[in-house]
Amino acid sequence: MMAGTAQGQVSGYIGIEGRRARRNIVGRVFSVVLLMCTLFGLVMLAALLVDIAIEGAPWLSPSLWQNYPSRHAEKAGMRSGIVGSLIVIGITALASFPLGVGAAIYLEEYAPKNRFTNFILVNISNLAGVPSIVYGMLGLAVFGRLFGLLEPGSAFADFLTSIGFQFQSGGLNYYEAQLFNIPWLSIRLPFGRSILAGGLTMTLLILPVVIIAAQEAIRAVPASVRQAAYGLGATRWQVVSRTVIPIAMPGIMTGMILAISRAIGETAPLIIMGAFTFVAFLPESVWDRFTAMPIQIYNWITLPQDEFRVHLAAAGIIVLLAILLTLNGIAIFLRNRFQIDWQ
C-alpha cells in the first residue's frame, strides 16, 4: 500500500477517492471471476447430467435390469452387472465395517501415544492416497493368485492337500475343502476371479476412508460422556461400546455409506483383479465369476457401434446414478433415524 502511494505521486496524482475507486473496481472484477470459478464446476455437472439424460433416457427400458449382456443393443441389459455390484458392495460393507470401525476405536480410544501409533496413522493417510488401480493389482496378487504360492507341487500346496484340500483344475486351478461336511460351505484357495475376491479388494480400497471417517466421528464425542461413564465404574470397552459408539454411529454410518458409494462406482480395481465383462448368469455363491455395473458400462463405451457406445452406455449410467442416489438417500435416512439429541 505504501508502494502504491509513492507510485501514484510519480505517475500522476489520482487522489484518495481515485485510488479507492480503483481498489473497488479491482475487488468487483475479482469477485465476478471468483463466482465464475465456482460456477464452472456446477456448469460442468449440469452439462454432464443433461448429456447423459439426452443420450440415455430414450434407451431406458426394463430390459436394462432384466436382461443379460447381448450382442444386440435392443436386447442388451446389465442384470448380471447390477446384481454383481450389489453383492460386491455387500461383501465390502460386511468386511470393512468391523475392520474400519475397529481400527478407528483402537486409534482413538485404546492406542498409546507412541511411535507405533503414529506410524499407523501416517500409514493410513498414505494408503488413502494410493491410486485405486494399485489396489486392483493388490487384489490380483493376493486374492487372485495368493502370490503364486499355490503352484501344484509347492510346499504350501502340499500342506493344503495334507489338511484335506482337494486340487480342482478347470479353466483356473484352485484347492477346495468342504467345511464341516456342509455341501454349500466350502473354501477355495486362491480366491481367483470370484466375487468374494472382488468384494475383498474393494474392502482394502475403502478401508482408509472408513477408518478416517469413523475416527472423526469418534473424536467428536464429548469427553464428558466418557468421564461420566468411567465415573460409574464402567470398563473401557463398556464406555466405548455403550456410550462412544452409539453417539458416533450417525457419523460412522455416513462415512461408511460414502465409502460404499465410492466402491460401487470403482471400475479399475475390478478390471485389474479380473472381473469378467460378459457374464450371462447370476452368481450363486461367493466363488462364482461376476461382472459389475461400471465394467458393463465401460465395455459398452469401448464398442464401436453408436447404439452401445453412446446410448446404451448412457442408459446404464442413469441406472448407476440412480442406485448411487438411492444409497445416499438411505444414508441420510439412517443418519437421521439414529441421530441422538444431546440437548
Next chain:
Amino acid sequence: MADITSSVDGAAVLNPPRTRRKQGYRQSRLVRNLRESIIHALLFFAGAFSILVTVGIILSLFVDAVGFFQRPEVTLWKFLTGTTWRPLGQPVVPDNFGVLPLVNGTIMIGALSGLIAIPLGVGAAIFLSEYAPIQVRNVLKPILEILAGVPTVIYGYFAITFITPQLRSFVEWLNTTVGTDIRVDFFNALSASVVVAVMIIPMVASISEDAMRAVPTSLRQAAYGLGATRFEVATRVVVPAALSGILASFILALSRAVGETMAVTIAAGATPKMTLNPLTSVQTMTAFIVQVSFGDAPSGSINGQSIFAVGALLFLMTLFMNIVSNIVVRRFREEYE
C-alpha cells in the same frame, strides 16, 4: 470381529435389556478383565491391519516387478530411460520396453488438469470462504463435492460424447475463420485433462476452503480495521495464512490426477508416445495397465508382469507426492493462538 459388530449396534446398546445388565453385575472381575483384553487384542489387530495392507501392496507390486526385470528381454535402465513403449512389438527386446512415453502421457494429463483445476479450485475456495454468504456456501459446497463422487467411468463417457465433440467443432471453427490448420484426434489428452480437472476441482476447493476457514477471524478484522478491501483481505491476509493447506491440496489433487484411470483410459487413447501436443492420442501408465488387464494377459507372461513394473512406478510417484504434501502441511503451517 463378530463381537464388535453386535455390540456396535446403535440404539439397542444405549438401553441394554435388564437381563443382560444383571449378568453384568454377576461377572467376576476375572471374566471381565479377560473379555477386556480379548477385545483390546481384536481392536489392536484391526488398527494394525492397515500395515498388513501396505506390506501386501509393496509385496504384490515389487515381487512381479522384480520378476519382470529379471527377464533377459528387459533391463531396468532401458525401462527407466527408453523412449519407445511397444510391449507387443517384435522382436521382444529392451528397446521396446522404455516406460517414458507412458510417464509422458501421465504427466502431461496431470499437468494440464492441474493447470485448469488449480486456479478454478482456489478461486472457488476463496469465493466460498470469503465472499459467499453462509447459506450460499452451505448449498454450493456439497454440490461441488458431488463432482468428486461421480464414478470416473462416467467422466470418460462425458469426455468422448461431449468434451471431444465440442473441442473438435471449436477447432474446426478456428481453422475456417483464422485459417489455422490444427488437427484434433478423436482420443486426445486435452479432453481427458478437462474431465480430470473437473473431478479434482472439488478436492482443491474443499481442502483449500477448509484451510482458509481455519484462519482466525481476528486477522481479517485487523486487516479490515486498517481499511483493506475484501479483495485485499482475501489475497494478502487469508491466502498467505492458509498457504500450507492450499499447497497440500494442489499436491493431493495432482496425485489423484496421476492415479486417475478410467476417464483417461476412455478419453486419452492407447498410443504411448513422446509428445507435448495435447491434441493427439497418448497413453497413460494407468491406461496401459487397464489395457493389458482387459485383454486378459496370462499371469506369468511378460505383459502380465509389465503391468506390475508400471504399477510399482505409479505407486512410487503418488507415494512421493503424498509424502511431500504431508511435509508441506507440517513445515509451512502457520500456528495461531
